[in-house]
Amino acid sequence: MSQTRLGEVLGGLGVGLLALWLAHVARRHARWAEAASSRPSQRRGPAAAKPPCAAAAADPTPHIVLADIARLRSNLEALYMPATSLVELADCWLRVEGLRLPAHSQVLAAQAGVLRDFVLAARESGGLQSDGGPIDLTPAFSGSSLAAVTCLLHFLYSPAHADAPTLAALERGGQLVSVARLAHKLDAAAVLQAVEQYLLGMVGSAPAALQAAALQLAEDCHLGVLCSRCIALLSAQLAAAGPFWRDVLSHGALAACRSDSLAELACQLAETVDAAAFSPPRLFNVRHAPGGGAGDFCFRIDDASWRLANRCAPVLSPWVSIGGFEFRVWVYMNGNVDGTGNSVSVYLYCNTEHAVALGVQEVQAAYEFEFLDSSPRRQHLLCSGTQRVTFSAQHDNWGRAKVASIAELQRPDRGFIMDDTVQLDLRTAKLCNAAGNPMSGAGQPAKRRRGTGAGGGTIAATIAAEAAAQAAAAAAAANDEAAVAERAQLYLPRDSMLSSADARVVAANGAVLPVHSQVLALASPVLEDAFNVKREGGEVGPVELHHPFGDYSMEEVALFLRLAYSPDQMASSAELAPHSALLPGVVRLANALQASKQVLP
Structure with missing residues (x-):
């Protein structure tokens, strides 16, 4: 087709489409005027002019109702064309899930760069016949769902409809990501910009999982501002969570992100953690018992009232060396398993990897937990009772789901909560030496400030391990x-x-x-x-x-x-x-x- 003939065809289509659209607008205004004249008149004072955003705020109704896509399968053009009469001027089409959707090449080409190139290439190769045959755009939309295609076509025909209420409706219906990816694929810049602005306003108060999902979408669609915003928000949330970050975000959600985003996240996390965004529980009265006897430590749990009343992540103590082995405590203040909501659950973990490195396959211990009241004479006591257990690689933790009643801890006359802080004491006696042989020394945890128990063979192994570490550190310094x-x-x-x-x-x-x-x-x-x-x-x-x-x-x-x-x-x-x-x-x-x-x- 010659360029002259092509210009005549395009010009004729453009003039006809514009005339039909103006006629549609004129009919709409006529109906509005008729409806206004039929309403009874009311005396009012002068009306203040509304800002453009006021109408949107007053009418949060979304422009797209996803349920209509299934209901109007035989007349889907009504969901994206401003007027169904425009079908008469359709000069292109696409087939999705077996349904043929009419469209207008000039409208699509004006809003999506890929479709513009596709239309021009089709015309140059004869895709638009001299008799006005339509162009097949199906390949450009391949792999997309009917819902995503219909929603994107609506935005291409009516860019102003890509507003917050409509995008929120698509998000609730699980279609926002699909529409954004299709917009990126077709280079629909206006739609992508609207999606990015919506997500920028939403991710600030969203949980970390949604922030990670928004980050992945920003990576795939090259939304730089959104990507930077999500990384900053994630670094703040993960740093604040400290060792409980898995309760905030799954490992898989982060693993799906690109390596350069993860590297940037790591750098921001390092800066945030250095700024002390997370503080581990405070330890005091630590007795390491390096000779292999009884030892103990106490740590404070802050925000005790809120933790007792709400389901939340466990509180972890730092690792503490007792008798040559490393132990830590996990505390579910609102309970765990059958203790949920009525009892505090406490578990003791042993670092079995560290024990294996010392040549010990099993660590036998007797331990007990005790919640301390704040009175000088310790008039009240909540104690778990002594448990004798064996830690191994297969069983690295032991504990009880019901150590102390929440109601008892909350009693103001008992004094267990002081300045919204609870103190938990762990006492343990190790019952094996570095070779894993039973000790003949002691079998019960020593009471605080009374004997430290008998020595064992772990001190030599511990000193040897520390000497090796110091030698390696000296080599590193060189x-x-x-x-x-x-x-x-x-x-x-x-x-x-x-x-x-x-x-x-x-x-x-x-x-x-x-x-x-x-x-x-x-x-x-x-x-x-x-x-x-x-x-x-x-x-x-x-x-x-x-x-x-x-x-x-x-x-x-x-x-x-x-x-x-x-x-x-x-x-x-x-x-x-x-x-x-x-x-x-x-x-x-x-x-x-x-x-x-x-x-x-």
Whole structure:
């Protein structure tokens, strides 16, 4: 078709479409005028002019009702065309889920860049016949649902209808993400901008799971402002949650995000955590009992009244070394399992990985919990009673769902709650030595400020472990700063990330590699626990991990870190081929850190 003929066709269609639209508007105004004249007149004072946003605020009714899509399957053009009479001028069509939808190429081309190119290409190749045959746009909408296509067509015909009430209705109906992805696919910039503005106003008060979902949508649709906003909000929520971050957001929700977003999130988290967004429970009266006898510690739980009355995440104490082994306490103030709502549930955890590293497969202990009243003479007591248990890799925690009655703790005359704080005391007596053999010393937890129990064989193992750690730390201190920076280039996505590294791992021969604890915590639950132990134990400065990295060469550790930081860039066999000699060691390291699924391609 010649350009002259094409211009005549396009011009004729444009004039006809404009004339029909103006006639439709004229008929609508005529109906409004007729309706207004038929209403009884009422005397009113001068009406104040409403701002444009006032009408939207007064009428929050959405312009799209998703239920109508199923109800009007035989007349869907009524859901997106301003007037059904416009069907007569339709010069293109698309087929979705077996239904043929008419459309107007000029309207779609004006709102969506991909459709503009598609229409022009179809006309140049004869898609629009000389007799006015319609263009088939079906390939441009392939893979999209009928609901998503109908909603997007409505916005393309009526861009002003992409307002907050309508987008909120699509979100409630589960169609907002699909419409946004289709708008991005077709380069419908106005629709994408409306979606981004709506989400920017919504994510601030949304839970972390919705913020992560909005972040993934922003990544896929290249919405930079929304992406930055979601990362900032997530970093604040995760930092405030501290070790309870899994109660705020699942690991899978973060794993679905892109690596560059995760890296930025890690940097912001490091800054937020350094600003003390989370404070672990306070410990006092700690008796470590390094000789293997009885020990105890007490910690305070803040916001006690709210926690007792509401279902919330458990309170975790930091890891505390008692008798050469590491213990921590989990407290469900509003109860857990059959104690929910009526009793405080308390559980004692043993760091069995640390015990295995000392050569002990099982740790036998007797322990008891006690809630302390605030009176000087300790007139009231809530005690769990003594329990004798065996901790192992298969059973790393023991406890009771009903340790103390919530009603009893809340009694004001008992004094268990003072300044909205509850004090919990743990007393434990370890009943095995470093070799795992039963001790003949003591079998009951010692009462506070009375004997410390008999010694065992754990002190030698503990001193040996500490000496090895100190030797490794000395080797790490000898690392040249330039050499460390050079190693970091092997795995960090950007050189600028080196300055925000908040941890170090030490490979064989004392080679130090700076890392970001949040990035590695996302890749490995073992590393997540290790970082939490260090942080909650009050360790100051960059966290340093030797085990199990010290069993692997610097090159193997660096390749593992590269896979952890940029898994999408190392997914192909071509990328891994030059490192084939290192892969067996990397696989063993990933398995040891339980990171195979997250790291290995």
